[in-house]
Amino acid sequence: MPAIKFANTVVEVESQVVANVTAFNRNISVSEENITGSEDVVVGQDVLQSEFASIAVEETATIEGVAIEDSGTGLDVGQSELRDAAETGATVTVTHTRSTGYGWSLSGFFTAYAETGSTAGVYRFSGTFRVNSKTEIVPGS
Amino acid sequence: MALNDRETRLAYLNDKVEQLAEEQEAELVSDYDEAEAEYRKVKPPIHIRFRGHDFVLPATMPFSFSMFFMRNCVKRKGDKLFMEVPDDKVAELIERMFGSAFLKLLEETDVELGFVVDHMIPDIMGKWGQQVASKAERGNV
Numbered sequence: 001m002p003a004i005k006f007a008n009t010v011v012e013v014e015s016q017v018v019a020n021v022t023a024f025n026r027n028i029s030v031s032e033e034n035i036t037g038s039e040d041v042v043v044g045q046d047v048l049q050s051e052f053a054s055i056a057v058e059e060t061a062t063i064e065g066v067a068i069e070d071s072g073t074g075l076d077v078g079q080s081e082l083r084d085a086a087e088t089g090a091t092v093t094v095t096h097t098r099s100t101g102y103g104w105s106l107s108g109f110f111t112a113y114a115e116t117g118s119t120a121g122v123y124r125f126s127g128t129f130r131v132n133s134k135t136e137i138v139p140g141s
Numbered sequence: 142m143a144l145n146d147r148e149t150r151l152a153y154l155n156d157k158v159e160q161l162a163e164e165q166e167a168e169l170v171s172d173y174d175e176a177e178a179e180y181r182k183v184k185p186p187i188h189i190r191f192r193g194h195d196f197v198l199p200a201t202m203p204f205s206f207s208m209f210f211m212r213n214c215v216k217r218k219g220d221k222l223f224m225e226v227p228d229d230k231v232a233e234l235i236e237r238m239f240g241s242a243f244l245k246l247l248e249e250t251d252v253e254l255g256f257v258v259d260h261m262i263p264d265i266m267g268k269w270g271q272q273v274a275s276k277a278e279r280g281n282v
Contacts, residue, residue: 010151017147020154066157068144119164122157 008103009096011065011082018081019067019125021094026131031056059131061106063094066122067115080123086113094129101139108132187268189239191261192250196243202269206237224266224273231258238265 009021032052040049067082085092089109097103106129113127144150184200202210214234216225226234235257236244247257266273 010154017150017154020151020158022158066154066161068150068154119157119161122154122161124161 008098009065009094011063011067012093012095013081013085013090016081017068018085018092019065021063021065021096023062023064024094024096025062026059027061028057028059030054031058059134060111061094061129061131062126063129064124064126067125069118069121069123080115080125082125083113083115083123086110086127092129095137097137101137103137105135105137106131106133107135187265189261189265191243192246192252194242194246196239198239198265202271203237209233209237224271234262238262 009024010017011019011021031054033055034050035053036048036050038048040051041047042049067080070079070081070084082092084090086109091107091109094106094108095103096105108130109132110127111130113125115123115125117124144153181200186200187198189196189198210224213230214224214226216223231254232244235247239261246252247254263273
């Protein structure tokens with residue numbers, strides 16, 4: 001569990017810290033469109049040179065960590081607060097703050113979520129997170 | 142434990158991550174203590190009685206004895222291996238095989254070395270899976 005590498009990386013729901021991230025991997029994919037025209041020919045040949053343009057960027061992140069067990073009341077008691085958010089597709093924020101105070105904040109929702117075990121008061125979780133927006137964190141701002 | 146504010150929650154999660162990391166590290170340790178205890182049940186030690194004293198020897202050749210034996214007592218003659226104990230290693234061999242209490246007993250009584258060398262050592266070596274000649278030459282076993 002390489003916690004040091006991802007120190008100060010947490011998951012927040014409605015500005016409340018609900019989990020600590022111990023492994024993090026961002027995946028970016030770009031959708032493209034073929035924009036080859038009849039003029040795009042290979043010099044001296046009778047074949048086209050394909051040309052593409054990026055039209056959309058999407059990002060997901062796979063994360064692992066530990067989530068706090070819900071200490072509230074009702075049906076969700078004993079379940080992790082992060083699971084509550086994942087089950088409802090609620091917007092969550094992954095925040096990483098470096099020792100300098102700078103960092104970033106990713107906002108989105110879970111497209112996949114699993115808990116792999118629990119120990120006193122916390123659950124181990126892993127999931128895929130759809131990133132809808134990214135915000136830089138600047139100290140003092 | 143009330144987890145009401147951000148700092149308390151962060152500290153709580155960091156503690157849990159550290160605790161889980163320690164547990165994970167402990168799980169990676171291959172503990173052979175129990176396996177060795179089981180092994181000893183299957184292979185009970187050898188009990189010998191000599192001059193009214195009881196001695197307990199391992200059921201199979203101890204690793205330390207094996208290393209001593211291979212380094213000091215095995216000689217190659219042509220394409221054959223012989224057991225030959227140097228004069229200055231006889232006492233150490235007896236101590237490593239029978240224990241220091243046994244060697245002390247030999248030193249304090251009139252037990253003949255020939256009896257130990259001709260009968261006891263070959264017998265124990267046989268029980269440990271190493272057949273050796275029982276007739277000793279001078280300085281040899």
